Each structure stands twice: as C-alpha cells, then as structure tokens.
Amino acid sequence: MRIAVMGTGGVGGYFGARLATAGHEVAFVARGRQLEALRANGLRVESPLGDVHLRTVQVTGQPAEIGPVDLVLFTVKLWDTLDAAEAVKPLLGENAAVVSFQNGVAKDDILRDALGAEHVIGGVTYIAATIAEPGVIRHSGTLQKLVFGEYDGLLSPRVRQFRDACADSGIDAETSDRIEQTVWEKFVFLVGLSGTTSLARSPIGRIRSNPRSRAFLHDVMAEVVQVALAQGVSLPADYADERLAFTDTVPASMTSSMHHDLEQGSRLEVAWLSGDVVERGARLGVTTPCNRAIFDILSIYSDGRAILA
Numbered sequence: 001m002r003i004a005v006m007g008t009g010g011v012g013g014y015f016g017a018r019l020a021t022a023g024h025e026v027a028f029v030a031r032g033r034q035l036e037a038l039r040a041n042g043l044r045v046e047s048p049l050g051d052v053h054l055r056t057v058q059v060t061g062q063p064a065e066i067g068p069v070d071l072v073l074f075t076v077k078l079w080d081t082l083d084a085a086e087a088v089k090p091l092l093g094e095n096a097a098v099v100s101f102q103n104g105v106a107k108d109d110i111l112r113d114a115l116g117a118e119h120v121i122g123g124v125t126y127i128a129a130t131i132a133e134p135g136v137i138r139h140s141g142t143l144q145k146l147v148f149g150e151y152d153g154l155l156s157p158r159v160r161q162f163r164d165a166c167a168d169s170g171i172d173a174e175t176s177d178r179i180e181q182t183v184w185e186k187f188v189f190l191v192g193l194s195g196t197t198s199l200a201r202s203p204i205g206r207i208r209s210n211p212r213s214r215a216f217l218h219d220v221m222a223e224v225v226q227v228a229l230a231q232g233v234s235l236p237a238d239y240a241d242e243r244l245a246f247t248d249t250v251p252a253s254m255t256s257s258m259h260h261d262l263e264q265g266s267r268l269e270v271a272w273l274s275g276d277v278v279e280r281g282a283r284l285g286v287t288t289p290c291n292r293a294i295f296d297i298l299s300i301y302s303d304g305r306a307i308l309a
Helices: 010-021 032-041 078-091 107-115 157-168 179-200 204-209 211-231 239-247 257-264 274-284 289-301
Strands: 002-006 025-029 043-046 052-054 058-060 069-074 092-100 120-133 136-149 172-175
Touching (some): 002 010, 002 078, 010 069, 010 120, 010 136, 032 058, 069 078, 069 157, 078 092, 092 107, 092 157, 120 179, 136 157, 179 204, 179 211, 179 239, 179 257, 179 289, 204 211, 204 239, 211 239, 211 289, 274 289
Parallel strands (some): 002 069, 043 136, 136 172
Antiparallel strands (some): 043 052, 120 136
C-alpha cells in the first residue's frame, strides 16, 4: 500500500515504521525538531517487540508534496484536526481513505465535514508509545493493536487491504462492522483513564486500589456511558462496571498520554475528552459532574503550563 502518516508522533511513528519495514511505501508528515531529526537520522522505534531503525525515510512538512496515496493514517493531536484535514486533501483520490487513530469521538465528525464521508474509515488504537526524543519513538509494553472499519459495516476492499498490510507488518489488527460502537467503547475507558491519571498525577494502579478514587473512576466512566446511550449508541447499561473490572487487568504503571502531556507541560486534549462529555451531556440532558470536575480543574493546564494570575 501507499500510505501517508499525518502526524509522526508516538502512534503514527510506531505504526508507520512497522508498515515501512514490511515493504509498504510510507511517507511521513512531521514538523519542527521531529522533522529535522527524521531528515538527518531517520526514524527509530524502541520496542519490547523488536527495535526498528529506518535510516532513510520519506518525510515532509508539506503533505501535498507526497502525492496521491491509498490511505492516510491520521494521528495528529485533536486541536490540529481541521487544519490537518485541509492539508491532506491533495492526497485523496476517489477511493482513498483516511483512518483516524486519534483520541475522542468527535474526530470523525470533523473529518467527514472536511473531507466527505466517503473518505473516512473509523478506527481506534491501543498502544503506549511516545516520542522519547526527536526521531525516536518509545513503545512501552507489548500491546499494539488497531481496530478499524467502514461506518456502513461493510468489509470493503480498502479495509481488507489495510488489514492485510497490518498482518504483513506484525501489527495486531482487526476489522469491526460496528465501528461507531467500537470508538465509543474505547472512549469510555479513555476518558476515565486520562481524567483520573491526570487529575491525580498518578498511574492507574494507585487510583484503582484506593476506594474513593476507584469510585470516582467508575463514576467518570458511567457518565460517558449515559451520554452514549442518550445519543443512541448501543452500549450495555452496566458497561462502566465491565470497564472498571478491565482496569484491574492492566499494569499498575499504566497511565495516559494526557497525563504524560501534563507532566511535560504540553497542551492537553481534555476539551475533546471530559470536556466533550460535558458538552454532549448538556445538550442531551445528562448530568456529568465528575467529568465537569476534571474539565474545570485541568482547564488551568489545557494550553500547556499552568495559567498564572
């Protein structure tokens, strides 16, 4: 496949490197120090599943230079979604697809409005990967999974082709015929994980083992479930209970990318996570006090370092 990676951070860098190592034609889009490092030294991935060093990569700061592709892996931060969507338009032929592996549930609505619904495939990713330094992606643990599918539920040729490309590349991938539900299922856990680890500045182990913080985690996720149900998404009414039980199975050291960004003094995606839950809840008549607490308190840091009086 001919693939463009729009945003060479932890997710885009990791999966793009795996696909390129398997022989697929992958072009990376990056900026700033990451772009400079990729041009000078290539792309390195440090992973328990095996390190990768692409000594020479096709990389640019201008997506239009890439030309037409079969697929765009869309992995920019959520606040860059609209600008990045405009930038990838020159890459899209009639049957080309964009699959977003960003956080949140608003991402594909933005992409459909900007690019046309026919170009958008739904997707979620499960991986802990960050930029360790410019040009170097560090993968923690062995989880590295992609789930994707057409919103109409059909197993299209382009979805099959991408699934096969992932299999060739050693990527754990599966297709979904109910991708909207799949995206919301991840959103429930992600909002809980990101909100509580960031608010407590602690990995999940300490949160799940303390009775009060554990109850708060449950209630954060339960609010997301209630918003999903009010919006017509098919989730079990007790899905928060199931997700809380799942939390007990993950490593105690697990944290969220938002917690990492908070510790680094970087901008936060909280407006598209707990903030989105609050906004949707207000529109649908669902109260979301736990998510409002997360959103209101972390708003101090939402643009990076704490806003000082």
